[in-house]
Amino acid sequence: MSYDTYKSRLISFYTKNKRLPGYKEIMEFTGFRSKNAVFGFINKLVDDNVVRKDARGRLSPYLLTGGVRLLGLVEAGFPSAAEEELLDVMNFDEFLTPNKESSYILRVKGDSMIGAGIKEGDMVIAERSPNYKLGDIVIAMVDGEFTMKYLRKIGDMYFLEAANEKYPDIYPTESFKVEAVVTGVVRKY
Numbered sequence: 001m002s003y004d005t006y007k008s009r010l011i012s013f014y015t016k017n018k019r020l021p022g023y024k025e026i027m028e029f030t031g032f033r034s035k036n037a038v039f040g041f042i043n044k045l046v047d048d049n050v051v052r053k054d055a056r057g058r059l060s061p062y063l064l065t066g067g068v069r070l071l072g073l074v075e076a077g078f079p080s081a082a083e084e085e086l087l088d089v090m091n092f093d094e095f096l097t098p099n100k101e102s103s104y105i106l107r108v109k110g111d112s113m114i115g116a117g118i119k120e121g122d123m124v125i126a127e128r129s130p131n132y133k134l135g136d137i138v139i140a141m142v143d144g145e146f147t148m149k150y151l152r153k154i155g156d157m158y159f160l161e162a163a164n165e166k167y168p169d170i171y172p173t174e175s176f177k178v179e180a181v182v183t184g185v186v187r188k189y
Contacts, residue, residue, distance in 0.1 A: 102128040113149070128179065151178065152169070
């Protein structure tokens, strides 16, 4: 069998089990008879950016499931002549969550951020980070409850501002902590 066949079986295993296989499992679906052969196969996967290996040697998926072709630009203003040109291949996982370990997704409930283009039912990608700045859309815990708003500050006091005039600013009275910064919005039509 070829490397591509083994890689295809690895992708099938990952898709079905939502995890990467261990050495014994790789030996089973490839027919390799030694762990050394599996080690060589894994190193080839790392070299091809299919998986990544951390400092401890643990594997994580990288470009395991491939990507989608990026063909060019589309005019959102006045119409123009369309030209299809393959610019690159894009992996949405890597584009939307470059820091997978510190990122998570939340479904939006409510319309307080409609002016920022975030609608009820959208999914927002949030990244836990100690680096946030004024004007960021953040996930914050205010007086024991979570919300998503713009981060603002008056003097030494932080507060949260909605992107909808119907909602008042939120000023913490007991506690305030920024949990994450919103880095993206996903909407499926």
